[in-house]
Amino acid sequence: NWTMENFIETEIQRIRDLVGPTAEVIGAVSGGVDSTVASKLMTEAIGDRFHAILVDNGVLRLNEATNVKKILTEGLGIDLTVIDASEEFLGNLKGVTDPEKKRKIIGNTFIRVFEREAERIKPKDGQEIQFLLQGTLYPDVIESISFKGPSQTIKTHHNVGGLLDNMKLKLIEPLRELFKDEVRHLGELLGISHELVWRHPFPGPGLAIRVLGEVTKAQVEIARNADSIYIEEIRKAGIYNNISQAFACLLPVKSVGVMGDQRTYEQVIALRAIETTDFMTADWYPFEHSFLKKVASRIVNEVDGVARVTYDITSKPPATVEWE
Numbered sequence: 001n002w003t004m005e006n007f008i009e010t011e012i013q014r015i016r017d018l019v020g021p022t023a024e025v026i027g028a029v030s031g032g033v034d035s036t037v038a039s040k041l042m043t044e045a046i047g048d049r050f051h052a053i054l055v056d057n058g059v060l061r062l063n064e065a066t067n068v069k070k071i072l073t074e075g076l077g078i079d080l081t082v083i084d085a086s087e088e089f090l091g092n093l094k095g096v097t098d099p100e101k102k103r104k105i106i107g108n109t110f111i112r113v114f115e116r117e118a119e120r121i122k123p124k125d126g127q128e129i130q131f132l133l134q135g136t137l138y139p140d141v142i143e144s145i146s147f148k149g150p151s152q153t154i155k156t157h158h159n160v161g162g163l164l165d166n167m168k169l170k171l172i173e174p175l176r177e178l179f180k181d182e183v184r185h186l187g188e189l190l191g192i193s194h195e196l197v198w199r200h201p202f203p204g205p206g207l208a209i210r211v212l213g214e215v216t217k218a219q220v221e222i223a224r225n226a227d228s229i230y231i232e233e234i235r236k237a238g239i240y241n242n243i244s245q246a247f248a249c250l251l252p253v254k255s256v257g258v259m260g261d262q263r264t265y266e267q268v269i270a271l272r273a274i275e276t277t278d279f280m281t282a283d284w285y286p287f288e289h290s291f292l293k294k295v296a297s298r299i300v301n302e303v304d305g306v307a308r309v310t311y312d313i314t315s316k317p318p319a320t321v322e323w324e
């Protein structure tokens with residue numbers, strides 16, 4: 001009979017058989033549930049012959065790289081290297097405003113950075129890295145076989161085909177038969193914290209598609225600080241798990257405000273929060289008015305460069321979840 005406990009045991013054995021006694025495996029982690037669960041499973045199977053890489057692309061959430069490093073290394077015993085490639089990503093994004101171009105640039109830069117790093121962490125004993133870990137889930141498998149729908153761009157980003165071709169790596173996908181809720185259950189059995197296991201999804205292109213218009217360090221910082229306050233308040237209110245995804249976007253328009261006796265002229269933050277089961281359709285989340293009031297006041301007061309906060313009350317369709 002199929003149980004998650006049996007799955008762990010058979011999958012660990014399958015990984016060991018596939019990798020053999022000496023080969024090495026690399027994989028990218030994002031701080032999300034899928035890549036963390038896949039990495040933990042690999043570490044259980046082959047220990048420090050699995051090497052995780054977190055690429056800091058300069059458009060991650062506040063303190064994300066530091067937090068992921070701490071949780072994966074200290075908490076889960078995963079061999080993780082954090083690469084700070086912020087300058088390279090932001091350099092490549094300079095002057096770019098088109099959402100799809102941003103996605104492509106981030107995807108391509110990611111592949112270049114990852115390849116370079118994989119070269120550098122070549123194991124000391126001269127063993128070649130032979131395998132690439134991917135946290136592909138069953139719905140991704142189905143979708144890439146049967147259907148090229150609106151989420152095609154999502155798949156392009158997740159698809160590391162380029163890496164496989166250039167580096168001659170073989171793919172390991174230990175989660176390819178699981179649904180998201182099963183991955184969460186697996187994560188809890190593997191000792192990953194409830195908080196991480198139930199984290200909202202975060203897009204690969206990160207804050208680059210939440211800073212509308214040109215992505216600069218200063219703009220990212222505004223979006224990042226506003227987002228951090230918003231999520232902190234959502235957690236404090238005890239409603240994080242009722243919401244499927246929540247985030248702040250920075251709109252590159254200026255608006256007049258007044259602070260003390262000063263007239264201000266600064267940008268606008270739009271807050272988004274949705275409830276959904278499949279992300280194909282979604283409803284906006286009906287916050288208490290007092291909650292919105294508190295978040296708006298904190299953001300305008302605590303984040304330099306913001307004069308106004310709005311709440312997005314559009315469902316999907318017609319709007320998408322992300323603004324870009």
Ligand code: XMP
Nearest residue numbers: 103153154157201203204205279320321322
């Ligand atoms: P949309 O905006 O398409 O979002 O309604 C649906 C879900 O997909 C996420 N999303 C992405 N994830 N790369 C990703 O890895 C992307 O380019 C991307 N675009 C959207 C979005 O955050 C939401 O969960």
